[in-house]
Amino acid sequence: MDFERIKEKLSILADAAKYDVSCSSSGSNRKNNNKGLGNSSGMGICHSYTEDGRCVSLLKILLTNHCIFDCAYCVTRKSNDIKRAAFQIQEVVDLTINFYRRNYIEGLFLSSGIFKNADYTMERLVAVAKKLREEENFNGYIHLKSIPGASDELMREAGLYADRLSVNIEIPTEKGLKLLAPDKDRKDFIKPMEKVKNEIIQYKSERKLLKKVPIYAPAGQSTQMIVGASGETDAEIMYTSAYFYKSFNLKRVYYSGYIPISHDHRLPSIGTAVPLLRENRLYQTDWLLRFYGFDIRELLNSDFPNLESDIDPKLSWALRNLDQFPIDINKADTRMLLRVPGLGTKSVHKIIQARRYRNLNWENLKSIGASLNRAKYFITCDSRIFETKDRTAAQLKGLILNNATSKFSSTLSAQLNLFESQTINSA
Amino acid sequence: MTILKYDGTFEGFLSAVFHCYENKIDDASILKKVYSASTFFDTEEEIITNPLKAKRVWKGISKKISAEGKKKLYKSFLSEVIEVENIMLGYIKRALSSEKNIETDFTDYNVLTIDKIAKKVSREKHRMDAFVRFRLTQDGIYFATVEPDFNVLPLNADHFKKRYADQKWIIYDLKRKYGIYYNLENVEMVTLEISSTINQKSQASQYFTIEEIQFQQLWGNYFKSSNIVSRKNMELHVKHIPKRYWKYLSEKNC
Numbered sequence: 257m258d259f260e261r262i263k264e265k266l267s268i269l270a271d272a273a274k275y276d277v278s279c280s281s282s283g284s285n286r287k288n289n290n291k292g293l294g295n296s297s298g299m300g301i302c303h304s305y306t307e308d309g310r311c312v313s314l315l316k317i318l319l320t321n322h323c324i325f326d327c328a329y330c331v332t333r334k335s336n337d338i339k340r341a342a343f344q345i346q347e348v349v350d351l352t353i354n355f356y357r358r359n360y361i362e363g364l365f366l367s368s369g370i371f372k373n374a375d376y377t378m379e380r381l382v383a384v385a386k387k388l389r390e391e392e393n394f395n396g397y398i399h400l401k402s403i404p405g406a407s408d409e410l411m412r413e414a415g416l417y418a419d420r421l422s423v424n425i426e427i428p429t430e431k432g433l434k435l436l437a438p439d440k441d442r443k444d445f446i447k448p449m450e451k452v453k454n455e456i457i458q459y460k461s462e463r464k465l466l467k468k469v470p471i472y473a474p475a476g477q478s479t480q481m482i483v484g485a486s487g488e489t490d491a492e493i494m495y496t497s498a499y500f501y502k503s504f505n506l507k508r509v510y511y512s513g514y515i516p517i518s519h520d521h522r523l524p525s526i527g528t529a530v531p532l533l534r535e536n537r538l539y540q541t542d543w544l545l546r547f548y549g550f551d552i553r554e555l556l557n558s559d560f561p562n563l564e565s566d567i568d569p570k571l572s573w574a575l576r577n578l579d580q581f582p583i584d585i586n587k588a589d590t591r592m593l594l595r596v597p598g599l600g601t602k603s604v605h606k607i608i609q610a611r612r613y614r615n616l617n618w619e620n621l622k623s624i625g626a627s628l629n630r631a632k633y634f635i636t637c638d639s640r641i642f643e644t645k646d647r648t649a650a651q652l653k654g655l656i657l658n659n660a661t662s663k664f665s666s667t668l669s670a671q672l673n674l675f676e677s678q679t680i681n682s683a
Numbered sequence: 684m685t686i687l688k689y690d691g692t693f694e695g696f697l698s699a700v701f702h703c704y705e706n707k708i709d710d711a712s713i714l715k716k717v718y719s720a721s722t723f724f725d726t727e728e729e730i731i732t733n734p735l736k737a738k739r740v741w742k743g744i745s746k747k748i749s750a751e752g753k754k755k756l757y758k759s760f761l762s763e764v765i766e767v768e769n770i771m772l773g774y775i776k777r778a779l780s781s782e783k784n785i786e787t788d789f790t791d792y793n794v795l796t797i798d799k800i801a802k803k804v805s806r807e808k809h810r811m812d813a814f815v816r817f818r819l820t821q822d823g824i825y826f827a828t829v830e831p832d833f834n835v836l837p838l839n840a841d842h843f844k845k846r847y848a849d850q851k852w853i854i855y856d857l858k859r860k861y862g863i864y865y866n867l868e869n870v871e872m873v874t875l876e877i878s879s880t881i882n883q884k885s886q887a888s889q890y891f892t893i894e895e896i897q898f899q900q901l902w903g904n905y906f907k908s909s910n911i912v913s914r915k916n917m918e919l920h921v922k923h924i925p926k927r928y929w930k931y932l933s934e935k936n937c
Contacts, residue, residue, distance in 0.1 A: 274910070288845050306909055307910050307917060308914035358902070393849075515911060610789035613787075623789075
């Protein structure tokens with residue numbers, strides 16, 4: 257192996273791949289039954305974190321950054337004057353295996369610029385995965401990009417070797433796509449996604465009947481959208497997201513705040529801040545849809561097209577629906593508990609278990625780990641002390657934001673606040 | 684108070700629990716022998732580890748709590764937190780005397796504390812799954828050193844055995860001076876004379892292959908290239924990888 261050459265290629269092709277935010281390595285069920293290398297039956301592992309705080313779980317690289325397309329938002333676009341490189345199939349295999357053996361990674365995330373055409377590119381991605389599985393006896397995690405427009409036969413084959421497949425739709429609206437990537441068509445993204453979805457459905461139904469069905473993309477499909485490149489609203493992003501979750505049974509939709517990489521007048525100029533907070537609020541909304549039983553129409557709609565930036569979307573919803581609170585922590589059902597600001601899925605689970613033994617009071621809730629500085633305005637518990645019900649949404653928001661700055665003060669003063677605000681209000 | 688001193692093993696601890704029940708000691712405090720802080724007013728007894736008695740206690744516990752609950756107890760034991768034995772004893776007493784399963788009664792101090800300690804230990808175990816960095820030695824063994832906050836290697840063995848079934852490896856706990864070694868068949872505990880220079884970069888070629896050193900560079904290189912400078916967030920970075928782990932991560936040292 258020519259070490260210096262590989263080093264250079266790795267720098268170029270890792271740098272080009274880093275804008276793909278997915279790093280998930282969980283949700284597969286590929287066991288090491290053959291005394292081979294690797295096991296991806298458990299939960300995902302982040303082996304390291306880059307200085308931007310993102311997880312490093314997979315060797316995430318492009319096979320090549322040569323590309324025939326000229327999408328304005330992409331660093332690898334044809335018209336961009338950058339260094340180009342391409343890995344050979346064996347080089348990717350060797351890097352993956354050697355990184356894996358040293359416990360650097362959970363597996364490979366292989367994407368690529370599109371050279372010649374979709375099928376030609378997809379074929380090479382599949383060849384890498386096939387070689388890893390069949391020649392190297394590798395059971396680690398493989399995430400392959402589905403190349404827009406790739407044929408059904410290749411997508412079928414890809415799913416036999418990969419744990420996860422993904423197509424990035426990148427631009428949330430069709431009109432944005434037309435503006436920024438005129439050579440691309442939404443239909444081309446959907447085609448491989450549709451094929452993989454159907455294969456997964458078929459695999460699951462066959463497995464119920466037959467024991468030996470080759471596993472197909474056990475960790476499912478995901479996609480990614482760029483946020484803040486085409487002037488879209490939060491509602492446009494999240495409705496697209498909800499549509500993809502529903503229509504293609506996606507495991508994840510990722511949101512990637514646009515990082516200015518071009519002087520193109522159609523895009524935010526270089527130096528514009530990455531919309532990190534907005535990205536965070538979108539993820540919170542995504543979580544509310546997937547784990548908290550919210551419907552997208554409750555969180556975003558024509559009256560309310562953008563998320564609030566100063567408070568999280570659950571609190572925002574609660575303040576718009578004060579008539580549904582307070583709830584009794586010892587009686588409310590899971591659905592309603594999950595809607596209380598300050599209670600996460602883990603706290604809710606603990607509350608439900610613990611309240612079987614006795615009614616819970618403030619002290620109990622605090623020790624269990626509920627975030628009372630928000631939750632206390634929305635709940636009652638086994639105590640005579642509780643927050644007054646007759647505050648307006650604006651007053652509550654002000655109170656909660658004030659408390660949020662005291663995040664690092666001792667828990668004792670949080671407890672005192674509880675009583676103080678009560679006395680003030682009853683006075 | 685009756686202080687029961689045991690040898691520091693899990694079986695020793697369970698033998699001490701047996702002793703409490705056998706002799707109806709209500710005010711017992713179970714302590715590792717190494718912390719021999721005897722005071723004037725306490726009675727001290729030395730527990731002799733007895734595998735049969737330990738087994739009986741474990742069996743008794745099994746009737747009252749789930750496999751997950753037992754795992755939490757074991758993890759708490761591995762935490763080596765001072766006085767964890769007494770929290771465990773309180774938990775076990777409550778479990779044995781109660782009709783109902785008590786392991787989710789989070790308003791009980793001992794139950795909640797065991798839950799929290801076990802969670803910390805799990806987190807440390809998971810960190811070791813993630814932060815172990817193997818280096819290929821000249822004699823063909825993938826070798827890693829660690830210093831976990833808790834004694835978690837017994838929990839890691841299974842994960843690494845399943846994953847690296849076709850390579851010999853050693854993970855060595857420098858703090859506790861023992862390691863786990865996979866010989867292509869089983870995982871065994873080993874104690875080794877570890878040279879003080881093994882983690883010195885300048886001495887690497889003495890122990891490791893040339894290829895090994897190159898792969899460390901490639902990995903370090905990859906780590907740098909995958910960072911997005913305009914999103915830099917060191918606070919988050921350090922939150923995910925606290926600084927005490929840095930010295931074993933080759934990507935942080937190149």
